[in-house]
Amino acid sequence: xxxxxxxxxxxxxxxxxxxxxxxxxxxxxxxxxxxxxxxxxxxxxxxxxxxxxxxxxxxxxxxxxxxxxxxxxxxxxxxxxxxxxxxxxxxxxxxxxxxxxxxxxxxxxxxxxxxxx
Amino acid sequence: xxxxxxxxxxxxxxxxxxxxxxxxxxxxxxxxxxxxxxxxxxxxxxxxxxxxxxxxxxxxxxxxxxxxxxxxxxxxxxxxxxxxxxxxxxxxxxxxxxxxxxxxxxxxx
Numbered sequence: 001x002x003x004x005x006x007x008x009x010x011x012x013x014x015x016x017x018x019x020x021x022x023x024x025x026x027x028x029x030x031x032x033x034x035x036x037x038x039x040x041x042x043x044x045x046x047x048x049x050x051x052x053x054x055x056x057x058x059x060x061x062x063x064x065x066x067x068x069x070x071x072x073x074x075x076x077x078x079x080x081x082x083x084x085x086x087x088x089x090x091x092x093x094x095x096x097x098x099x100x101x102x103x104x105x106x107x108x109x110x111x112x113x114x115x116x117x
Numbered sequence: 118x119x120x121x122x123x124x125x126x127x128x129x130x131x132x133x134x135x136x137x138x139x140x141x142x143x144x145x146x147x148x149x150x151x152x153x154x155x156x157x158x159x160x161x162x163x164x165x166x167x168x169x170x171x172x173x174x175x176x177x178x179x180x181x182x183x184x185x186x187x188x189x190x191x192x193x194x195x196x197x198x199x200x201x202x203x204x205x206x207x208x209x210x211x212x213x214x215x216x217x218x219x220x221x222x223x224x225x226x
Contacts, residue, residue, distance in 0.1 A: 006159075043204060043218045044160070093159050106150075106214070108159040 003027060004096050006109025013084055013116055021079045021112045023094030029074035030096035034106070035067075038091045050077040084116040119143045121217035123205045128223045129195055137190045137203050137220045145210020149181050149188045152204040154219065160204055163190065192222075200224045 003026040013019050023033055031052045036044040048069050049057040056069035066088075068080040077096075081088055093111040120142045129135040141149065148167040152160035166172055166181035166188060178191040190203055202219040209215060 043216045046214070046216075091157075107162065111159040113157075 004094065004107045004109045006094050006112055008112060009110055010113045015085055015116055016083055018080055018082045019084055019114060021092055023077045023109050025075045025096045028098050031074060033071060033077040033094055033096045035069060035079050036093045038093060044093065081114065086116045089114055089116045119209060119215045121205055121207060121215055123217040123220045126221045126223065128225060131195055131197060131224055131226050133195050134191065134193050135195060135222065137222065139188045139205035139217055141186050141207040143207045143209040143215055146183060147208040147210065147212055150206045150214065151179055151190045152206065154202045154204055195224050197224050
């Protein structure tokens, strides 16, 4: 079945540094990928929609300059958390929509647990 | 506005049946999804309903009533590994997913 690979699974970084998270669709081309953030015991919060070859669409309240998204190819989207702060510590999850399947079926990466110290 | 409601937590016994309800209000409708999420892991796809009725997949079934804005996920022959959060999500007219907060299902022996 369709697989989405997300890397790294865990990352610890110091305050002020930047962290890049990669999301790859392994056996299908994804023109659209989604980035979510999830706080403990809460549901997924959509941060942005990543569109191949164009700028990402950010949800209200999400800082574009802080969460940089690049969707350079049909199989890769990256999220860069710039100048990370402890409040950015969270679980970040990407997903990709598999084309030609049930409308909008999403496949999720395994998530990245970011801890900013 | 757009809204998804589902119970916060449910408890059931191993081997029993449990039904998790979800009601939704969206601008347009393009389907209802159920995902399972174990603690610390990403969600995994369980089911998709776009037409009224019951879809059965092994121990899991999902039901949709578009006129009522209502869906449920039915889990039969519960196993301890079914302890997880179950997320309901409705797709609106822009093909955006509106997520519920999830229902934490606790299975007791």
